[in-house]
Amino acid sequence: MFVLLLTVFVLAVFVGFEIITKVPPTLHTPLMSGSNAISGITVVGALVATGAGEGALATGLGLFAVVFATINVVGGFLVSHRMLGMFRRKG
């Protein structure tokens, strides 16, 4: 299992390098906020930890994780959308 996950990890890093090097400098700020939103994928783990019914401590930690990750996801995608809407070809 571990080797399989490691394989996925290494390949994903290479894919990341390939696609990110093509992002022009003018979009670097929205890239950061957008990738921030994507790193909010931790919300998936947070939801499971909160909802699994494994006691008050795990639920509490999960709840805070859900809040932080959701801020990340919603805030990140929304603020990127706002910024990207401003990039126009002709003024």
Next chain:
Amino acid sequence: MDGETIRDLAYLLASVLFIFGLKGLAHPRTAVRGNLTGALGMLIAVVVTLVAGGVLHWTWIIVGLIVGSVIGTVLALRVPMTGMPQMVGLLNGFGGAASFLVAGAELVIKFGGDSVNPHGELQARIAIAASGLIGAVTLFGSLIAAGKLQELRFSWKGRKIWLSSSLLLPGRHVLNALCLAIGLGLCVLVVRNPETAAWYWLLVLAAAVLGVLITIPIGGADMPVVIALLNSYSGLAATATGFVLSNNVLIIAGSLVGASGLILTSIMCKAMNRSLANVMFATLGPTAGGPTADEVYAGRIKATSAEEIAMLFDGVQRVVIVPGYGLAVSQAQHAVRELATLLEARGVEVLYGIHPVAGRMPGHMNVLLAEADIPYDKLKEMDEINSVLPQTDVAIVVGANDVVNPVARTDPSSPIAGMPIIDVDKARTVVVIKRSLSPGFAGIPNPLFALDNTLMFFNDGKKAFDELIAAVKES
């Protein structure tokens, strides 16, 4: 197909959508759609987790999702474009926080009960320690970074101290090393005794202190590097949590973000001709023996006025505007745009030359100028603008200093030696809008200000452009 297979296939779909989403950011034309594609991937991942992820209790999940969505929406809609670096800094931190909290919850779930897993799950234990370390460094480093970018200050022994300055603690290298050693030692303890949750929280505490210590000495113009690096950490934290949960979508999404942050970090470092270690641990300052401000400036500075600059614009063909952090501080972007419109109406070509580290985060200047409705095809990268500067009539530098300092090309002993710069000195006339002759972040005088073809317009960025607009309208 059982529920688990369907869930994993949905996660795969989400991963593919993330990749397509980031690919869309390769061009401003496709970027909005790319961002929405990524958001769709996230929606799929969340929905499928709720439906097929083994969720039994809904109350707290719904509370968490609502609270997070409201805070996220309010932040995203209310932050001004000038506050974007702080916003991104905070979001980096929240990603790290979510990672170490999930890892903490998993520690309780997997190892907290009486039935300690006999197989041990070494991978999960190591990954929990890694999530705790990286996640807490990311959160607390980002909080400090965001505080610096927000220009917070505090009082210490009756003195006002700006958080944004480089705060150098005595013996900080020893402190850093000690803190890192304690953190790694606690990692080992967490891996060996996962049933003792106290080790994990001590690890989080040590990592928090480490995050603060690493970030606090970094100031001003080095902030883009730190923000990009913390961006990378937030991705790595998500990856580590993916190894805790053996979940591919976390690993893939986290690696994409980690790679993205690393690329930006390396671009920022190259744009300053400094290594990452140098940015993080060394202090930038004038070297002994460099010329003093008096030697460089005495008798050679020509101050100018808005009227004089307006006359310069008569009959010119190309004007290049080079913005720096001062543009953001004085919020001059709309005034810049207004002047550009006036000049363009007279048939002048107005371009913008943007240095990779101008501002406080990667792409900072581009976002501000785009906010003022300046079309993105006029925002030129350093190499491109340098090739047209020798055929440029007037170059206007507003709020930038070190990134246009020709010393970088000429003096190998200067602290910015070898840093690629925007060659405004090659333009026929250079106008520098600046409040005083004070040095930039590198702390060295700028001979550009004393060149024969340079005129200094001592003024605040926004006011200078307002005066210029009035003067051009009159002429």
